[in-house]
Amino acid sequence: xxxxxxxxxxxxxxxxxxxxxxxxxxxxxxxxxxxxxxxxxxxxxxxxxxxxxxxxxxxxxxxxxxxxxxxxxxxxxxxxxxxxxxxxxxxxxxxxxxxxxxxxxxxxxxxxxxxxxxxxxxxxxxxxxxxxxxxxxxxxxxxxxxxxxxxxxxxxxxxxxxxxxxxxxxxxxxxxxxxxxxxxxxxxxxxxxxxxxxxxxxxxxxxxxxxxxxxxxxxxxxxxxxxxxxxxxxxxxxxxxxxxxxxxxxxxxxxxxxxxxxxxxxxxxxxxxxxxxxxxxxxxxxxxxxxxxxxxxxxxxxxxxxxxxxxxxxxxxxxxxxxxx
Amino acid sequence: xxxxxxxxxxxxxxxxxxxxxxxxxxxxxxxxxxxxxxxxxxxxxxxxxxxxxxxxxxxxxxxxxxxxxxxxxxxxxxxxxxxxxxxxxxxxxxxxxxxxxxxxxxxxxxxxxxxxxxxxxxxxxxxxxxxxxxxxxxxxxxxxxxxxxxxxxxxxxxxxxxxxxxxxxxxxxxxxxxxxxxxxxxxxxxxxxxxxxxxxxxxxxxxxxxxxxxxxxxxxxxxxxxxxxxxxxxxxxxxxxxxxxxxxxxxxxxxxxxxxxxxxxxxxxxxxxxxxxxxxxxxxxxxxxxxxxxxxx
Numbered sequence: 001x002x003x004x005x006x007x008x009x010x011x012x013x014x015x016x017x018x019x020x021x022x023x024x025x026x027x028x029x030x031x032x033x034x035x036x037x038x039x040x041x042x043x044x045x046x047x048x049x050x051x052x053x054x055x056x057x058x059x060x061x062x063x064x065x066x067x068x069x070x071x072x073x074x075x076x077x078x079x080x081x082x083x084x085x086x087x088x089x090x091x092x093x094x095x096x097x098x099x100x101x102x103x104x105x106x107x108x109x110x111x112x113x114x115x116x117x118x119x120x121x122x123x124x125x126x127x128x129x130x131x132x133x134x135x136x137x138x139x140x141x142x143x144x145x146x147x148x149x150x151x152x153x154x155x156x157x158x159x160x161x162x163x164x165x166x167x168x169x170x171x172x173x174x175x176x177x178x179x180x181x182x183x184x185x186x187x188x189x190x191x192x193x194x195x196x197x198x199x200x201x202x203x204x205x206x207x208x209x210x211x212x213x214x215x216x217x218x219x220x221x222x223x224x225x226x227x228x229x230x231x232x233x234x235x236x237x238x239x240x241x242x243x244x245x246x247x248x249x250x251x252x253x254x255x256x257x258x259x260x261x262x263x264x265x266x267x268x269x270x271x272x273x274x275x276x277x278x279x280x281x282x283x284x285x286x287x288x289x290x291x292x293x294x295x296x297x298x299x300x301x302x303x304x305x306x307x308x309x310x311x312x313x314x315x316x317x318x319x320x321x322x323x324x325x
Numbered sequence: 326x327x328x329x330x331x332x333x334x335x336x337x338x339x340x341x342x343x344x345x346x347x348x349x350x351x352x353x354x355x356x357x358x359x360x361x362x363x364x365x366x367x368x369x370x371x372x373x374x375x376x377x378x379x380x381x382x383x384x385x386x387x388x389x390x391x392x393x394x395x396x397x398x399x400x401x402x403x404x405x406x407x408x409x410x411x412x413x414x415x416x417x418x419x420x421x422x423x424x425x426x427x428x429x430x431x432x433x434x435x436x437x438x439x440x441x442x443x444x445x446x447x448x449x450x451x452x453x454x455x456x457x458x459x460x461x462x463x464x465x466x467x468x469x470x471x472x473x474x475x476x477x478x479x480x481x482x483x484x485x486x487x488x489x490x491x492x493x494x495x496x497x498x499x500x501x502x503x504x505x506x507x508x509x510x511x512x513x514x515x516x517x518x519x520x521x522x523x524x525x526x527x528x529x530x531x532x533x534x535x536x537x538x539x540x541x542x543x544x545x546x547x548x549x550x551x552x553x554x555x556x557x558x559x560x561x562x563x564x565x566x567x568x569x570x571x572x573x574x575x576x577x578x579x580x581x582x583x584x585x586x587x588x589x590x591x592x593x594x595x596x597x598x599x600x601x602x603x604x605x606x607x608x609x610x611x612x613x614x615x616x617x618x619x620x621x622x
Contacts, residue, residue, distance in 0.1 A: 004459060004462055007455065007456070011459055011460070015471050015472060015475045016475060126604070127601070129600075129604065130597045130600040130601040130604060131593075132551055132554060132558075132596050134575075135596065138578060138589050138593075139581075139590070141582065142581045142582075142584075142586050146581065154582075260464065262464045263466025263555075266466070266467070266470070266559065267466075267555060267558065271578070281470070285478075285561055290474060290475065296467065300464050300467045301462055301464070304464055
């Protein structure tokens with residue numbers, strides 16, 4: 001884990017300092033006079049040797065300093081802190097939707113192979129993996145907001161007429177539940193639903209496909225035949241014996257999908273004007289403000305590694321044999 | 326299976342040539358045939374776009390702006406009155422070209438890295454494989470965004486960004502292949518008669534590792550088209566007024582709420598069908614190349 005983290009930091013550093021784009025020129029603009037660019041270069045420490053810049057960068061990270069966002073005038077760390085709960089809420093909901101929908105669909109598709117449900121789930125899996133998230137989001141807005149009027153305007157986390165719930169965790173759904181503010185709860189769920197469905201579609205497709213194929217493999221094994229021969233109810237055979245054993249590949253895919261969700265969050269938040277880190281990154285891209293993009297790359301890679309480490313640890317809970325190996 | 330038994334029967338006339346047999350097996354897989362159909366369709370559209378596009382995709386016509394599909398403009402017009410069908414056809418050129426260049430970058434860098442790591446082992450292997458592992462630990466879209474942002478937005482940087490993100494996949498695949506191939510007798514025989522390592526890697530190992538790399542390249546094309554269009558949508562890839570599918574969706578985005586659905590629908594369907602084509606063909610190729618997976622359907 002430590003070498004991987006050092007590697008991630010090194011690559012993020014290389015991206016900002018070694019590739020052709022000059023951060024000082026990007027900040028000052030192409031037309032800026034050379035002395036202004038030189039001044040910025042000195043301020044940013046870009047005139048120092050590369051190794052010295054790298055150690056400065058490590059020192060900054062150790063202090064929790066991710067640089068400054070010029071387009072907001074704040075430090076990137078404080079911008080992240082204020083926007084991160086919105087992204088966490090969106091990502092968690094997306095994973096939740098993917099799990100709730102995709103695992104049962106995968107199980108049903110495997111237990112009723114070649115049935116209508118199986119064919120529908122396979123078509124959905126194929127299409128879900130091909131549809132661009134930014135297009136899907138716009139189509140969902142068109143159908144559910146513009147045409148049917150079922151969804152709220154694609155702006156923000158809660159209706160503009162309501163006050164956000166008391167800040168406890170930063171997650172509006174959870175906070176409104178904890179503070180028993182059911183009007184805010186309803187509004188925040190309604191606002192969350194469309195972006196979360198949009199973000200989860202790709203994950204749903206892949207998880208359903210993986211659950212189906214791993215269930216098919218498990219169902220064909222001897223211990224399932226034994227369980228059936230013992231006279232166990234089919235629901236117990238499938239849920240207690242087959243599903244638990246088929247969950248490992250699904251968990252792996254879910255862990256890997258977290259990376260996709262982080263990238264997808266940038267696009268989804270942009271489309272739905274969701275006030276999270278993703279939308280902030282798009283604003284940074286448009287403002288050619290590199291520090292937030294660099295920080296987001298670093299933070300998301302670290303989170304991605306941690307999530308996959310957590311998934312490795314969960315393997316032991318799902319399959320106790322793994323703990324003894 | 327008819328083809329296989331015919332080919333192996335003694336006394337039969339000369340069997341069908343290998344590529345033809347391979348194509349027949351591939352086309353027998355219905356999904357792969359559909360995928361190939363989409364790819365052929367988009368490739369032809371990309372090549373003949375200048376001749377079949379009904380309008381110039383870059384010339385605005387404000388008198389005809391935001392016209393719905395039908396009439397003189399089969400797929401409607403955008404906010405500048407440009408014909409969407411013509412722009413979609415021209416967009417195929419950029420998307421397929423971007424995919425090809427990006428996959429070539431991944432292949433040309435990833436395959437030698439993986440091959441060298443597995444062939445030489447030791448410290449070389451450790452350094453290369455740890456580097457690939459670190460690249461893999463970045464979420465792919467986030468890394469491509471960071472690369473494109475640091476080089477500067479544009480078509481070229483989108484190609485580089487998507488290409489770099491694909492390097493570890495090819496590297497790891499080639500590594501796995503070379504690890505097993507380097508122990509084969511014919512490689513040992515070549516080494517013992519003094520054939521240079523470079524020649525062994527290029528002439529003996531690479532051709533035998535090509536099948537899974539080809540599958541990865543096909544699947545990689547779909548990924549490259551999707552990622553490049555995502556970068557364009559975010560403003561990091563192709564810039565307007567260039568006719569590129571992702572950029573077209575970005576331009577038409579604000580019109581979706583007022584009901585002008587055609588500005589985003591057709592470029593989106595184009596991206597989806599192109600990716601679907603490459604994914605289906607990739608899956609089909611994998612099935613055909615691995616007899617254990619061959620369903621014969």
